[in-house]
Amino acid sequence: MIERQQHILQFIREHKVVKLVTLTKKFNVSMETIRRDIQQLVLEKKIEKFYGGVKYVEPVEGIIDQRLHEQLPEKIAIAKACASYVQDGDCIFIDSGTTTYQMIPFLVEKEKLTVITNSLPVAFELIGSKVEVIIIGGKIRHSEKSVTSNDFLFRFEHLNINKAFICASGVSIEKGISDFNLEEAITRKQIISISQTVFLATDSTKFNKDVAIQVCPLQEIDTIITDSALSKKTIMHFTKEGVQIKLVQTDK
Missing domain, CATH: 1.10.10.10 (Winged helix-like DNA-binding domain superfamily/Winged helix DNA-binding domain)
Known part of the structure; x- marks a missing residue:
């Protein structure tokens, strides 16, 4: 049903x-x-x-504080799976979404880890840890507690990112991954373009949905990590397009 x-x-x-x-x-x-x-x-x-x-009814973006508790078990399971890809000595990017925010507890014991982020909550959580933190420069987006930037404000080409963990408000075969905010989308585009490996961390409710701004086509994502509630039909459609999907079980 x-x-x-x-x-x-x-x-x-x-x-x-x-x-x-x-x-x-x-x-x-x-x-x-x-x-x-x-x-x-x-x-x-x-x-x-x-x-x-x-x-x-066209979806609207909620404030990050409101979304932190939505689909929380799924987000924690996805975040844990994302963190399992991170090795000691890596330089990673953590996006400003509520799913990637949940990665922090699984990263703090990593050795010689550098985290680049545009998320103020992520940066604050890592203060006092042994993780090296670089926050990108730019304009603060109040609703997301994030920083949006471009080449004029921040020199992205100087970053050497092994793995980027990106969030999305919409994921579809036709439009790829999408977001509500243009500046947020531009920042994600920049990060994706310079990262060696890109992971999309998103719960199953975001699939087969397009929102305002396209971030990138699916071909630019190496692996999508999502929860096991994703329908078999959707999995089949995406894998036929060559998209690698990793399903994680949620601890209820």
Whole structure:
């Protein structure tokens, strides 16, 4: 049922406004079944209902403090898996998202580790640890507690990043990874372009979703690390495109 709701949501997202009778024909189910599925999606505020049909609700970005507790078990499991790729002596980039923020407890005992970040919370968490911290220079984005930058403000070419851990608000085959904020997207583009290996750390709710600004196509990502709630159909679609996906089990 949950997987069908995901497919229904994807169909509504693509068409923006859909009649209920269209959904019954598309998914070969009764009107009663469609109404139940629609009611759940309405409760989750993913769609809005009107007489005889539904319309897609475009997602908006929440403040980072609000998002820290959303999908938290999944984010911790993903972050732990990300940290397992980090070796002593590495120079890594940690993005400003709420998933990559959860990597910190799994990194503090690493030897001779350098962390480059645009996340103020990440930098503050590492103060007092033995980890070398470099924070990129630029403009502070208050809602994300992050720093957005460009070549005028920060010389990215001087960085030598072994592994970059990037977050995304949307992930799709067509548009790659996307974000709500242009300046944040530009900073991520810069980091991805100079990093030896790029990991995308994102929970399964971000898949088959595009938001305002494209960051990069999927071909620029080496590995996507996500939780095991990702549907088999989505996994198959992405792996057919040559995308490497690592699924992690969540500790409930």
